[in-house]
Amino acid sequence: MLAFIIRRLAQSLFVMFFVAMVAFLMFNYVGDPVHQMVGIDTSFEEREALREHLGLNDPALVQFMRFIGHAMQGEFGLSYQHKRPVADLFRERLPATLELSFVAALLALVVGVPMGVYTGLNRNGFISKLFMTFSLIGISLPTFLIGILLIFIFAVILGWLPSFGRGEVVTVGVWTTGLLTQSGLKALIMPSVTLGLFQLTLIMRLVRSEMLEVLRTDYIKFARARGLSNRAVNFGHALKNTLVPVITITGLQIGSIIAFAIITETVFQWPGMGLMFLQAIHNVDIPIMSAYLLLVAFFFVVINLIVDMLYYVVDPRLRIDLGKANGH
Amino acid sequence: MLKVENLTIRFDTRYGPLTAVDDVTFEVRPGEVFGLVGESGAGKSLTGQSIIGLLDPPGYIAGGQITLEGTRIDNLAYNHLRALRGRKIGMIFQDPLTSLNPLYTIGKQLTETILTHSSMTNAEAQKQAIALLTDVGIPGAGERINCYPHQFSGGMRQRVVIALALCVNPQLVIADEPTTALDVSIQAQILSLLKRMCREHGAAVILITHDMGVIAQVAQRVAVMYSGRLVEIGDVRQVVKHPQHPYARGLMGSIPSLHHQVDQLTQIDGTMPRLTDIPSGCAFHPRCPDCFDLCKDKRPPLKKIADSHIACWLYANEAHHAG
Structure with a gap:
């Protein structure tokens, strides 16, 4: 290990x-x-x-x-456009992007996995077909369009949610968070749905196809033949076996969520790194661009490392060296 | 103990219903090893799966009934069926490499099954699991219990599978080709283990296989299936030594013998018909060397002849003449 x-x-x-x-x-x-x-x-x-x-x-x-x-040392020089250290600018804006990405990823997982399991188990049910149709929308509509549609419906017509910004934020140490105020949470809803919808449908379809695959295997049949409950078979034996590919895709997608928050942040004027990056491109603010590049690469690398370690946790076959070392 | 009466299994397809198992009747007595032989596609596995209620859709039981100790089990509600699986009827699958969940230790899979069917504590279940593994011949069971399936060889895994199938003492074990995926040298070990374990646990066995040699080695009675139908049932010695049905004769003739020098093994010409075009009358008639007109028109019933039951006009007429 x-x-x-x-x-x-x-x-x-x-x-x-x-x-x-x-x-x-x-x-x-x-x-x-x-x-x-x-x-x-x-x-x-x-x-x-x-x-x-x-x-x-x-x-x-x-x-x-x-x-x-x-x-x-976290030094990327001065921003041409803001005339301030790039590191400071990122420090201010990183929390906004990470919070948005985290909530979007959580949404995608918490909703996507159960939906995938459900549609895998009841593949011909009415609700499953509804989910599958809905997932086509998530897969095929571009992010900015979903964002604009949401703004149009919930901000312009219904007036329930703010159309831009982060709401009130609270500063906790070096971190500014919108998760603790009502307006902050309200402002988070539409951007995170917009950002997470594609990943949600992707995860749902992935879990579904993996479930269908696993449910056909001998060990699931054997588990049923031993009289284990449906719950134990479906969630204990089947779902766990779908996890390796799901972890892979989810890990990669979390990277993309952070990197591609650019579009969502622009649509909702979310004060995060993505928005700053886009403005930097407009103004050829190269220190910001290169710092952003490094930061996103850093996130991808860290997430991939975590994903690889999760494989070890989930699948004992990958632990074979470790097992041998302990066996003697 | 187990009675299968007029069991018919169908698949609804675009081309209409296909009958994969047709009017099959047999009985398994307590503690015996009952062989079910036939070529691939003869319907023997489907028969086994239907007994434990694990028929894969779109297959379904279209007729007949299955009773275990006088209780019908072919139309049970899910919860009753689940209580029956493992507890009363165990099952062993063909491929030990894929029968065990790769992500759980074999101990976890054993105790999970034991705890599902009994009110033991975790520690008791663990103890029983170790005892079972020792019984099926896993050395160092106390340590090996924490190993994952991939850390065992194929033969060892089939031993674990046998332990799993027998861990709550079912009365009947359905073993679907339990040795087909194994090395020939391991096959005999696993078979004798299966036989011994079932005897010790008082379980009857339905041994599904295409290998007459295996049947001759362990079974007491045997049923021969062809094209979803039973053609001959009887005492294994009778069927192996003096097969009556022309198909059973062909099967036996195709086994090389160690005791007699045979110049040429018998071969049954042709192949088993597809389910979409099962011949009229006796399904075997196009390949039968003794076929006559009646065989083409009418399906022969299963008739008791001496100690066996045989579905063949050859013997129905004989019995008729005799009687």
Whole structure:
């Protein structure tokens, strides 16, 4: 197990190194950073002085090492557009995005898994067919359209929910949360539904097809032949066997939820990283872009690591080395 | 003890209903090993599954009845059926590699089954599980109980499956090809284990197989199925040594013998008919060497001849002449 974790950590570091390289290249070679910073009337000498001061004349390798060193300390330089450290900007906005993503992922799991189990067990029932039809909507409608439709219905026509923003937030230490106020929770409903709907339907369809597969296996038949209750067979024996693929997909999807919160955040003017990233693209604010790139890669790497460790927890066949080590 | 009377199993398909098991009647006596033989597709597995109520849809029991100790069990409500499974009727499947849930230890699967059917405490169930595993010949059962199925070999897993099928002392065990997936060298061990365990637990066995050698080795009585119908039932010695029905004769003739030098094994020409076009009259008539006109028109009834029951016009007429 330990060897496995160390091996995976090494791989993760490699991935992060590679992403950092891309971020660095983007930082330095997409346009001229000095050009971005100075005004139109800055003289050539002043530009060269600035270039020297920023270390832009050093060899690329030295600059890259410096970039990595700073990145590891959470330093990504100043935002061109906000004139503030990028790290601070992210620190302010990260909670909003993570909260939204977390609630959306939770929604997708808590609703999607039971729906998948239900439709797998009663594949020809009326409700199952209803769920399946509904899931087609979730799969095929683009996120922004769902968001706009929701705003139109619940904010414009019915006036029940706010159409934008995060509501009131409470600061707990370095973290700002909207989960503790009523307006914060209300503001969270539509964005999280919008963001989670696709994953919800995806998970539901995945669980359903895995359930159908597992229910046909011999060990399920044998469990029934031993007189185990339906509950024990369906949830104890069948559902657990569907978990490995479900964990894989869910893990990847949580990564995507964080990364693709961009669209939802834009639609709902949610003050998170995604919205900031989109604004950064408009203004060619490269420090923000490269920091965002690194951060999202970091989330993906961490989630994948967790997913790989969950496999070990769920499936004893993957623990074979460990079992042998303990057996003697 | 177990009576299967006029059992008929159908599948509704686009092309109309297919009869996969047709008017099958037999009886299993307490404690005996009853063999059910036939080619693949003869309906022997379906017969076994219908007894324990695990017929896969779209298959269904279209007629007849199954009784266990005088109680009908083919039309039970789910809860009664569930109480019966494992408790009164156990089942062993063909492939030990896929019969056990890969994510649970064998101990967990054993105690779960024991606890479902009894009011034991966890510790008692655990103890019984270890005793059972020792009984089926798993060395170091106390430690091995915490192992997962993938840590056992095929033969060992089938031993675990036997322990699982017998863990609440059912009166009847349906063993569906229990040794087909195993190595020949392991087959004999598993068969004798099955026989011994069932004797010790007082369970009768329905042994479903296509292997007459297996039947000859362990069964007391045997039923031969062809195309969903019974063609011959009788004492195993009678059926193996002196098969009467031409199909049973063909089956026996196809087994190589160690005791007699045979130049050529008998071969039954042709293949078993598909369910969609079962021939008229006796289903075996197109392949039968002794076929005559009556066979093509009318289905022969199962008639008692000496100690056996045989469905063949050859013998019905003989019995008629004799009587």
